[in-house]
Amino acid sequence: MIFLVDFSVIKPDPGLVFWTTIIFATFWIIVGKFAFKPIVAALRKREDDIQNALDAAKIARTEMENLKEENEELLAQAREERTQILKEAKEAREYMISEAKKKAKEEAAIIVRNARNDIESQKSAAIKELKMEVGNMALEVASKIIREKLNSDEAQKEYVKKLVDEIGMN
Amino acid sequence: MRGLILSLFSFCLIFGITFGHLTAQTDDQPSPLKEVVEEVYDTKAFDPGEKAIGHIVDANAFHLFADYYFHLPAFLFAPGYGWTILSSTRKFKPASKGNGTLAIDRYVLYYGAIYRVNDPSFPLETVEIDGFHYDYQKDDDGNEISVLQVVYRGNNYDLDSKSTIDGGFFGGKITSYYDFSITKNVFSMLLTFILLTWAFFSVAKAYRRRDGMAPKGFQSFIEPIIVFIQDDVAKPFLGNNYQRFMPLLLSLFFFILGLNLLGQIPFFPGSANVTGNLGVTLVLALFTFFAVNFSGNRHYWQHILWMPGIPVPVKFILTPVEVAGMFIKPFTLMLRLFASITAGHIVIVAFVSLIFIFGNAGESLSGSMLGLLVAFPLTLFMLAIELVIALVQAFVFTILTASYLAAATEEAHH
Numbered sequence: 001m002i003f004l005v006d007f008s009v010i011k012p013d014p015g016l017v018f019w020t021t022i023i024f025a026t027f028w029i030i031v032g033k034f035a036f037k038p039i040v041a042a043l044r045k046r047e048d049d050i051q052n053a054l055d056a057a058k059i060a061r062t063e064m065e066n067l068k069e070e071n072e073e074l075l076a077q078a079r080e081e082r083t084q085i086l087k088e089a090k091e092a093r094e095y096m097i098s099e100a101k102k103k104a105k106e107e108a109a110i111i112v113r114n115a116r117n118d119i120e121s122q123k124s125a126a127i128k129e130l131k132m133e134v135g136n137m138a139l140e141v142a143s144k145i146i147r148e149k150l151n152s153d154e155a156q157k158e159y160v161k162k163l164v165d166e167i168g169m170n
Numbered sequence: 171m172r173g174l175i176l177s178l179f180s181f182c183l184i185f186g187i188t189f190g191h192l193t194a195q196t197d198d199q200p201s202p203l204k205e206v207v208e209e210v211y212d213t214k215a216f217d218p219g220e221k222a223i224g225h226i227v228d229a230n231a232f233h234l235f236a237d238y239y240f241h242l243p244a245f246l247f248a249p250g251y252g253w254t255i256l257s258s259t260r261k262f263k264p265a266s267k268g269n270g271t272l273a274i275d276r277y278v279l280y281y282g283a284i285y286r287v288n289d290p291s292f293p294l295e296t297v298e299i300d301g302f303h304y305d306y307q308k309d310d311d312g313n314e315i316s317v318l319q320v321v322y323r324g325n326n327y328d329l330d331s332k333s334t335i336d337g338g339f340f341g342g343k344i345t346s347y348y349d350f351s352i353t354k355n356v357f358s359m360l361l362t363f364i365l366l367t368w369a370f371f372s373v374a375k376a377y378r379r380r381d382g383m384a385p386k387g388f389q390s391f392i393e394p395i396i397v398f399i400q401d402d403v404a405k406p407f408l409g410n411n412y413q414r415f416m417p418l419l420l421s422l423f424f425f426i427l428g429l430n431l432l433g434q435i436p437f438f439p440g441s442a443n444v445t446g447n448l449g450v451t452l453v454l455a456l457f458t459f460f461a462v463n464f465s466g467n468r469h470y471w472q473h474i475l476w477m478p479g480i481p482v483p484v485k486f487i488l489t490p491v492e493v494a495g496m497f498i499k500p501f502t503l504m505l506r507l508f509a510s511i512t513a514g515h516i517v518i519v520a521f522v523s524l525i526f527i528f529g530n531a532g533e534s535l536s537g538s539m540l541g542l543l544v545a546f547p548l549t550l551f552m553l554a555i556e557l558v559i560a561l562v563q564a565f566v567f568t569i570l571t572a573s574y575l576a577a578a579t580e581e582a583h584h
Contacts, residue, residue: 006223006227006331007223007227008227008228008331008334008342009226009227009228009443009446009447009448009508009512010336010340010448010508011334011335011336011340011341011342011448011449012334012335012336012342012448012449012452013228013332013333013334013335013349013449014333014334014335014348014350015245015332015348015349015350015351015353015356016228016353016355016356016447016449016450017335017449017452017453018350019350019352019353019355019356019359020356020359020449020450020453020454021453021456023356023359023360023363024421024425024453024454024457025457026363027363027366027367027421027425028417028418028421028457030367031366031367031370031371031417031421032417032418032420032421033417034371034374035367035370035371035373035374036370036374036416036417036420036421037416037417038374038377038378039370039373039374039377039396040396040400040413040416040417040420041413042377042378042381043393043396043397043400044413046382049382
């Protein structure tokens with residue numbers, strides 16, 4: 001078999017080797033340095049930015065959770081405090097009421113006692129006055145009887161009766 | 171997007187004005203060359219293998235279609251004669267099929283590729299040639315080989331191919347000249363370089379301008395790919411060291427991917443088989459080799475030269491193995507990329523060739539239609555596979571480079 005065309009692709013040609021070296025080296029140096037390097041750096045930077053953002057979000061979430069817990073704690077505490085205050089207020093009210101009642105009772109007792117004392121003293125004063133009045137009346141009756149005695153029996157009786165009625169009516 | 175189209179367009183335009191010339195030769199003056207060439211080619215039946223090889227090899231002019239070529243500048247060096255610099259292969263005044271009608275400093279253009287006459291009796295100045303001819307000769311081992319010759323004033327002169335540095339291993343040798351031209355492959359690499367530079371500079375600018383914001387537009391298209399290389403290639407292997415090697419890994423990945431994909435486009439400015447050329451993959455593998463060994467730490471060299479923790483006799487076996495491994499690793503990188511891309515290109519051309527085989531090389535239309543029916547789904551399938559291969563090979567090259575770098579920079583852990 002005779003080939004008229006040379007299968008030259010398998011034979012490295014120095015000219016092609018030279019040009020390939022020049023072109024690829026230039027490509028590597030220029031595009032590598034001014035395009036690939038900045039691109040890779042930019043990708044790296046973005047990767048880092050995304051990672052940082054994710055980390056920050058994670059931290060924020062944990063903080064939020066902590067805050068929430070704290071809030072709940074605070075709320076529970078407040079609730080407890082409220083119950084405590086209410087309880088205390090109730091106790092205070094009850095105490096005040098009972099105190100007031102006690103005082104009122106005491107006062108009432110004093111008033112009653114005073115009133116009783118007054119009544120007692122008034123009564124004794126009235127009795128004394130009555131006694132004096134009865135004595136005077138008796139004296140008056142006695143003096144009038146003595147004066148009428150002299151007139152008649154019947155008349156005397158009548159007279160006494162009239163006097164007694166008068167006294168009784170008073 | 172407008173910037174991309176603009177840069178693409180201006181690149182082709184500037185290139186075209188400066189060096190390249192689009193040519194279609196009119197046949198107003200029949201040249202003897204045409205007949206000679208046709209004598210060589212038309213007597214042969216359609217050969218898909220040859221067609222495929224013709225499509226995957228490098229060339230000095232970019233074949234567009236039919237007799238149209240996009241001509242590229244040529245920088246040629248012949249030891250003892252010095253430099254021959256041509257602004258474009260148009261200077262050879264190509265007639266049909268990219269065959270030049272002139273010889274300049276003993277250089278000629280045949281099917282868009284430059285060859286040199288290595289014969290002191292051939293004139294050094296620019297002369298008109300009569301055509302080309304294939305001579306069947308016996309090589310040193312007695313095998314019959316075909317030698318391309320140029321016909322000048324009734325005499326046939328053997329033509330040299332350009333020097334190659336495979337050391338005769340693949341049949342190449344150091345010949346009378348070196349070709350440093352902007353070839354089809356170099357042109358494709360320059361185009362890829364410009365496209366990728368434009369793309370990544372605009373993406374880098376977007377990152378600067380939109381700092382701290384979500385990616386947008388082209389940036390959001392590129393970002394997942396970069397993040398993929400970063401998170402699935404660089405970080406698992408290199409750990410915290412990854413940022414140091416990201417420019418190299420990304421450069422390798424996108425350069426290979428760009429060239430692979432550009433090669434998938436079946437017409438100009440695509441279609442060049444760049445990453446399917448051993449010279450190109452050799453250089454890429456060498457970059458990996460040097461990057462790995464220059465960043466190798468004490469631990470790495472210790473493991474290669476005098477592996478700790480094993481008996482001394484075993485060390486004498488292991489050290490040569492490890493040293494060989496240093497070279498075998500990038501060598502496999504070179505071969506893997508070259509082989510898969512070249513194979514893909516060959517298979518696609520072979521499938522397309524089915525149309526011509528069925529059509530008996532254009533003689534039968536109904537046969538061609540049958541061939542098209544068979545070739546169309548096969549080629550479509552192959553193109554889809556090739557897209558995957560373009561991505562996978564770029565990825566494999568990058569991930570293996572990352573793993574070698576990881577082995578070289580790993581800290582001792584025992």
